[in-house]
Amino acid sequence: MSASAITMMVISIVVIGGGLLVSAVALMRNPEEPEDD
Amino acid sequence: MARERATRERWGSRTGFILSAVGSAIGLGNIWRFPGVAYENGGGAFMVPYLIALTTAGIPLLIMEFAIGRKYRGSAPLAFRRVNRNLEAVGWWQVAICIVIAVYYAAIIAWAGWYAFFSLSQAWGEDPTTFLMVDFLQAGDDLYEFGAWLPGLAAALFVVWAATLAVIGAGVKKGIETTSKIFIPLLVVMFGALVVQALTLDGAVEGLNAFFSPDWEMVREPGVWLAAYGQIFFSLSVGFGIMITYASYLGRKSDITTSAWTVGMSNSFTEVLAGIAVFAVLGFFTVQTGVPIADQEYQGVGLAFIAFPAIINTLPYLPGLFGLLFFGSLVVAGWASLVSVVQVPVAAFEDRFGWGRVKATAVVGGGMAVASIALFPAVNGLMLLDVTDYFINNYGIAVAAPVSIVAVVWVLWRWKALRDDANATSVFKVGPIWLVCLGVITPIALAVILFFNVRDLLKAGADSSAAVYHHYQAFGWAVVGGAFAFGVVMALLLRNRETPMESQVDVLDEVEEEAGR
Numbered sequence: 001m002s003a004s005a006i007t008m009m010v011i012s013i014v015v016i017g018g019g020l021l022v023s024a025v026a027l028m029r030n031p032e033e034p035e036d037d
Numbered sequence: 038m039a040r041e042r043a044t045r046e047r048w049g050s051r052t053g054f055i056l057s058a059v060g061s062a063i064g065l066g067n068i069w070r071f072p073g074v075a076y077e078n079g080g081g082a083f084m085v086p087y088l089i090a091l092t093t094a095g096i097p098l099l100i101m102e103f104a105i106g107r108k109y110r111g112s113a114p115l116a117f118r119r120v121n122r123n124l125e126a127v128g129w130w131q132v133a134i135c136i137v138i139a140v141y142y143a144a145i146i147a148w149a150g151w152y153a154f155f156s157l158s159q160a161w162g163e164d165p166t167t168f169l170m171v172d173f174l175q176a177g178d179d180l181y182e183f184g185a186w187l188p189g190l191a192a193a194l195f196v197v198w199a200a201t202l203a204v205i206g207a208g209v210k211k212g213i214e215t216t217s218k219i220f221i222p223l224l225v226v227m228f229g230a231l232v233v234q235a236l237t238l239d240g241a242v243e244g245l246n247a248f249f250s251p252d253w254e255m256v257r258e259p260g261v262w263l264a265a266y267g268q269i270f271f272s273l274s275v276g277f278g279i280m281i282t283y284a285s286y287l288g289r290k291s292d293i294t295t296s297a298w299t300v301g302m303s304n305s306f307t308e309v310l311a312g313i314a315v316f317a318v319l320g321f322f323t324v325q326t327g328v329p330i331a332d333q334e335y336q337g338v339g340l341a342f343i344a345f346p347a348i349i350n351t352l353p354y355l356p357g358l359f360g361l362l363f364f365g366s367l368v369v370a371g372w373a374s375l376v377s378v379v380q381v382p383v384a385a386f387e388d389r390f391g392w393g394r395v396k397a398t399a400v401v402g403g404g405m406a407v408a409s410i411a412l413f414p415a416v417n418g419l420m421l422l423d424v425t426d427y428f429i430n431n432y433g434i435a436v437a438a439p440v441s442i443v444a445v446v447w448v449l450w451r452w453k454a455l456r457d458d459a460n461a462t463s464v465f466k467v468g469p470i471w472l473v474c475l476g477v478i479t480p481i482a483l484a485v486i487l488f489f490n491v492r493d494l495l496k497a498g499a500d501s502s503a504a505v506y507h508h509y510q511a512f513g514w515a516v517v518g519g520a521f522a523f524g525v526v527m528a529l530l531l532r533n534r535e536t537p538m539e540s541q542v543d544v545l546d547e548v549e550e551e552a553g554r
Contacts, residue, residue, distance in 0.1 A: 001242050001246040002250055004081065004250060005080075005081055005245065005248075005249040005250040006249070007081075008081025008082070008084060008249045008250075009081070009245060009249040009313075011084065012081070012249070012309050013309060015084075015088060016302060016305045016306045016309055017306055019298070019302040019305075020299065020302035020303055020306050023295055023298035023299040023465075024299055026295050026298075026464045026465065027051070027055075027292060027295050027296065027299060027464070029464075030292065030295075030464050032050070032051045032288075032290070032291070
């Protein structure tokens with residue numbers, strides 16, 4: 001694989017996978033509040 | 038009007054909602070459309086416009102739909118009616134789009150189910166093209182020639198519809214949520230195993246090189262940006278009422294925006310993994326046969342039902358398992374999406390006619406099942422599917438979505454109410470940037486895509502890729518126009534009809550409060 005292809009593969013996985021991880025962690029750190037209705 | 042609290046179904050947990058929304062977003066397009074679109078539009082360089090489209094259009098629209106669904110607590114027609122009575126037509130228009138899509142989408146899942154079975158013995162033989170077109174589908178090339186009706190396909194379609202209606206009939210929590218909690222993790226495992234097996238093949242690296250090598254010149258081309266916005270838009274299940282309907286079962290305190298980011302990122306992560314799996318396999322085939330990737334079928338029906346069977350034939354080990362994982366992933370991803378598409382009309386009839394869940398599922402879902410099983414096992418099924426899919430996506434969803442955005446954001450100026458409602462319970466806050474992305478960038482991107490699609494369709498020559506759609510325009514416009522007309526007629530018929538679901542105290546109080554502002 002060329003260096004540029006490897007770079008784009010790593011960037012794609014890190015940015016999108018990282019984004020998924022960050023949003024999932026943000027949700028987990030703020031647990032659901034019980035609904036009163 | 039009755040002021041008692043009506044009981045609307047609820048998700049049992051946030052995880053259940055997110056898994057169900059992810060199951061809806063991840064569909065056939067992730068697996069068989071994204072890899073080819075990225076490859077054709079700059080390879081690795083495509084990721085730049087793609088990520089920009091995700092953050093400036095996909096997620097902002099997802100946030101709007103989640104916010105509308107939760108705030109106005111209704112399936113698309115009821116939610117839009119609560120935004121403004123004149124908008125109910127948009128909701129019914131989206132319901133009609135869902136009905137059309139579900140009727141043909143189920144057929145592809147039925148095919149994939151058969152192919153999962155075929156892959157155990159590679160029943161397609163040495164010539165998968167002939168097997169698909171002649172033996173399996175007996176595909177004709179005339180849309181209007183119904184021809185023979187194939188009982189094998191009908192039986193598979195019956196199973197798909199029976200499973201779908203059983204899940205929807207069981208309800209949001211016991212049916213959709215429980216199924217999502219089982220099948221989405223299963224999809225992750227199957228798809229993960231598929232990626233791993235693909236990466237162990239000789240030539241996988243060549244395939245990844247072809248997929249990720251960036252062609253930066255292409256990023257300057259407007260067509261590449263349109264492809265990125267189109268891919269994001271059509272793969273996220275936005276614009277036709279699904280996410281509004283799913284969010285309507287959320288509790289008042291649920292996080293909206295962070296959930297939208299999680300769903301959007303899950304969808305895109307799956308697309309990138311699909312690109313890796315598909316191109317690793319195409320690279321393997323190039324090494325085996327010498328056929329360059331550019332000359333292989335790398336998208337859509339051709340990729341799944343012609344290229345993959347040919348590749349499975351040449352796999353050095355466990356070809357049956359590989360086929361089972363690939364077609365199994367298509368079945369699960371497609372089916373979870375189908376459930377969400379069918380839930381939109383079922384919920385709409387529950388909300389606006391006051392029907393019970395079982396009655397709405399039986400009448401509305403059953404009607405769709407009958408149409409699907411009657412129409413698609415015929416020899417013109419493939420043609421019917423292709424033409425309908427092209428028109429309803431490009432001129433149905435892609436028109437209904439910007440109409441809903443412009444009406445909600447600009448005409449009725451509800452973006453502030455939605456922003457405040459979403460921010461009140463969400464970790465990630467939205468503000469003016471969201472308004473610009475949602476209210477300006479998204480509708481402009483969709484309008485430009487629409488303009489170019491119409492231009493290509495009307496000018497299509499005999500050798501153009503749009504030639505077949507040009508030829509069947511009368512049928513295509515009838516489907517698109519019929520969906521729109523259905524929306525308008527239903528809204529007019531129901532204009533003065535108030536249903537039990539309309540009397541939910543919590544929603545009414547807010548709507549009245551806003552009206553008085």
